[in-house]
Amino acid sequence: DSGVTQTPKHLITATGQRVTLRCSPRSGDLSVYWYQQSLDQGLQFLIQYYNGEERAKGNILERFSAQQFPDLHSELNLSSLELGDSALYFCASSEIHLPQHFGDGTRLSIL
């Protein structure tokens, strides 16, 4: 158990819809990272928050957004969903630097 909690584990929705994925980092960790793993792809970095502020952005679509709340949990919002958004979404956390510790992911299926 990494100590990083992601909910829900599975999410099934339709194209055009909006979903929110939630992540609770390990106790004491200030940084939260979001990654996307599509079929046949490695994990792709989406976005990082550090102590409530956005620190870095990767190849995150404009339809996606995230935030980190004062209690340090984070939410990833995905809107206007397309079939290609079907993927595993992982959250990771770290105290400040590396290594990052990963949750078990949310599997998003778009029908």
Place this chain on the structure above:
Amino acid sequence: DQQVKQNSPSLSVQEGRISILNCDYTNSMFDYFLWYKKYPAEGPTFLISISSIKDKNEDGRFTVFLNKSAKHLSLHIVPSQPGDSAVYFCAASRVGGSGAGSYQLTFGKGTKLSVIP
């Protein structure tokens, strides 16, 4: 443009023998490298890391070697055990000297290791 490459999608090794997993990178700005292990339906689990100022790091049965001139790193598992069967991901980061890096990880696509009893 894949900056971290794991060219072997799969590897089979007999129990007790050495497993060697390889990883190549193209971005010379990467200065910190990690290996993660992933079981099905679980998230990646951190195994071992190495900074670019070193060429070797050991932790129990796991050793990571870094060849900066070749932009190549490898993970050695000795002896291999059936419980080591998993997908192994190589990851790289640009930490930088100021510590102001974002520490985002760039991952390879993984190598599936099967350890045969």
